[in-house]
Amino acid sequence: MPAIEIVGLRKSYGTFDAVRDVSFAVEPGRVVGLLGPNGAGKTTTLDVLLGLASASAGTATIQGSPYAALENPGRVVGALLDAGGLHPGRSGRDHLRVLATAAGIEGRRVDEVLALVGMDRAADRRVRTYSLGMRQRVGLAAALLGDPQVLVLDEPANGLDPAGMRWMREVLRSFADGGGAVLLASHVLAEVTQVADDLVVIGQGQVIADGPLEDLVRGESLEDFYLNLTAETEGVR
Ligand SMILES: Nc1ncnc2c1ncn2[C@@H]1O[C@H](COP(=O)(O)OP(=O)(O)OP(=O)(O)O)[C@@H](O)[C@H]1O
Incomplete structure (x- = not known):
């Protein structure tokens, strides 16, 4: 398939x-x-x-399923569409925590993906202070959060x-x-x-x-x- x-x-x-x-x-x-x-x-x-x-x-x-029919979409597909979609007043880590909670993903995975995208040191700064490339990295971290296929x-x-x-x-x-x-x-x-x-x-x-x-x-x-x-x-x- x-x-x-x-x-x-x-x-x-x-x-x-x-x-x-x-x-x-x-x-x-x-x-x-x-x-x-x-x-x-x-x-x-x-x-x-x-x-x-x-x-x-x-x-x-x-x-094999339309997106809307996926039972747990975050674990099947990760998407990076528009890095501008991050809340400017939230830190990168908080952004990922919110997504993880919503998808039933354990908090430990947030640290893992932050390290994976090289954002562990800047994770607690607010998104408004990030460069475009840093926002892209957090966006990719969000896409990888659910360990999708x-x-x-x-x-x-x-x-x-x-x-x-x-x-x-x-x-x-x-x-x-x-x-x-x-x-x-x-x-x-x-x-x-x-x-x-x-x-x-x-x-x-x-x-x-x-x-x-x-x-x-x-x-x-x-x-x-x-x-x-x-x-x-x-x-x-
Ligand atoms: N909501 C909408 N209402 C009307 N037309 C739309 C809408 N969304 C997209 N279009 C039109 O559909 C066409 C395809 O747009 P789309 O954004 O998919 O192109 P794209 O290949 O992603 O372009 P780009 O490389 O510029 O991002 C364009 O002519 C666009 O104006």
């Missing part, structure tokens, strides 16, 4: 299809890069997958310094090597090249390429492949 499966997904806003007939899967052990120009439909796809928006047609499932990440390298980017790659690689599945939306092609096993490219709401990165790119740079592919769908709709 794929860890993530999207079949014939359509999401309409009025008469406008933000995505239509989108299908792809993420298998356990794989890191899949989700690429596409601004407005292509990446966030819409992730929102439906995570139950933040409803599908107009088709299905999006995680471990699936990670869904939107621009996770946003604000990370070079060491942070390498560290993020290593975290994702070892997560996938341990049998986890990662869906990673990003515009940073250098990051995607280094970490993704497979690519899904969306253009104007539809899948325009899907497969192992090496088979798609075939010796070209990812940038050349991607820019040629998306040239026809260039421009925000």
